[in-house]
Amino acid sequence: MQAMLVSRRGFVGSLGALAGTALLPRVGWANAAAEARFPHVTRMIDSYVASGKLPGMIAALGQGASAAPFDIARGALAKGEGVASVDLDSLFRIYSMTKPITGMAATMLVDEGKLRLDQPIADLLPAYGKMQVQVTADGSITDLRPSKGQITVRHLLTHTAGLGYSIIQKGPIRDAYISAGLVPGQASRMPLPGMDAPKPLKSLAEFADVLATMPLVYEPGTVWSYSVGLDLLGRVIEVASGQSFDAFLAERVFAPCGMTSTWFRVPEAQVARLSTNYAVAGGLLLPIDPAKSSIYLDPPPYPFGGAGLVSSPRDYDRFLRMLLGFGRIDGRQVMSEAAVRMGTSNLLPVGTDLSQSFIKGNGFGAGGSVGLGHDAGTYGWAGAAGTVGFVNFRAGVRAGIYTQYMPSAAYPVHTEFAQAVLADITEKKAAA
Known part of the structure; x- marks a missing residue:
């Protein structure tokens, strides 16, 4: 949030x-x-x-x-x-005060050698090995180019992975996130603008898999943009630690x-x-x-x-x-x-x-x-x-x-x- x-x-x-x-x-x-x-x-x-x-x-x-x-x-x-x-x-x-807790959990694993700060997350989540990036941020989700770099742990920690957020993005990429259920948060049993996920995903693993099919908004490591990076980091923590997040x-x-x-x-x-x-x-x-x-x-x-x-x-x-x-x-x-x-x-x-x-x-x-x-x-x-x-x-x-x-x-x-x-x-x- x-x-x-x-x-x-x-x-x-x-x-x-x-x-x-x-x-x-x-x-x-x-x-x-x-x-x-x-x-x-x-x-x-x-x-x-x-x-x-x-x-x-x-x-x-x-x-x-x-x-x-x-x-x-x-x-x-x-x-x-x-x-x-x-x-x-x-x-x-x-x-979003959850984010520092998730972030510190990841630094524990970095300190223990189970993650590296500049490690590509594709090492743990192979679906992120070949990402596509929007040619125009928040523009077309079909006008894409291959990403020049890999998303790293550092990028997830700092909102520089190039990922989107339904509360931030506009246009078709926002609509695609919501339609795919990529809204990792909840506010009410009542439908609220920007908080409705018509197809709620069932696990962090599914969230990560679906997110990997979406184009990035920005090239990894280039732009600070508030994102679902800390949510994806939860899945990285699961794989690195061998425990549920x-x-x-x-x-x-x-x-x-x-x-x-x-x-x-x-x-x-x-x-x-x-x-x-x-x-x-x-x-x-x-x-x-x-x-x-x-x-x-x-x-x-x-x-x-x-x-x-x-x-x-x-x-x-x-x-x-x-x-x-x-x-x-x-x-x-x-x-x-x-x-x-x-x-x-x-x-x-x-x-x-x-x-x-x-x-x-x-x-x-x-x-x-x-x-x-x-x-x-x-x-x-x-x-x-x-x-x-x-x-x-x-x-x-x-x-x-x-x-x-x-x-x-x-x-x-x-x-x-x-x-x-x-x-x-x-x-x-x-x-x-």
Whole structure:
């Protein structure tokens, strides 16, 4: 699902609004209420919930890799009376915040020698050995030429494989993706524009096979274009690891991180913790995925590595804590320091065209945006229903915000949250 953030330097898909945190010292936040430590974040959350724009919102914020998160929570899981309040254990559809988890899973396999960063994926998925590319991007799907290069693991990690996305592409290639069922995500039991897959595919293997029959939109390694690359990477992880993708995540990421509330399918027993997702239309909130009848209570056709997870603020904070600990959390080494440093570094191929991208001015790592220059040290991504999660290694900061509405562009939550965190940390440093 598309995740867009705006930094003070322009329209980018990065956490660049936190640029200044790279220059800040570690700040002690141990002895005051969360609202006092983060007044800008608090005011931002109040502005959405008290006004009725959104029924609930929670921020999970932390310093370093060891302390539990602070939370600033307002409102409820849904509109109406008698609905549970949001808290750190509430469940949210994190959509594209799934991508950094998938990306880090791949870097683990690279670190272990089961994959190589610049390895052609045709080594594992032979159907990708001879791809065709559109002569005109988003143009004819019959006017094609042979690809000059091979899709690599690096390309899948960084949206430079040349693959399409039904939420991004236009014209016949978009129609072909939807018709073929290449829509690796779900939002509602109701048909929604851009989210309907008339022929749902039954497995990651089938998804990969069908995707290989589609022309590429761009030559591999040349253009950053938001894509289904992280979903295809799930199949690469399956072949390289010998495990199903969801089993690999459960065993190698969720269990050792202590992430007990992160699933591709929400257990029926946990529905009371699940938020309702809304569409914002004409100033109204329309429930498109009510918790009690959520599509996330059903098993998905296959695990969507680009947009499929539901998680809690506490759980996703544990993932961010693990990254800040360079792979270590609560005394357990989940992944190596080298793998974390690789995944949170700029992995874009040299010369990648960013001119039409929404990460212009930034880099891209394993499924997430990477700050460059004064922004260095920031890594993270956002989700299509208003969620954001990121770390900044130089400041030792981790932060996430969780609410549920679509489209994400209806409100500037992504931008405002990063800016509010930056303002609070900057003021704390000035007062120190």
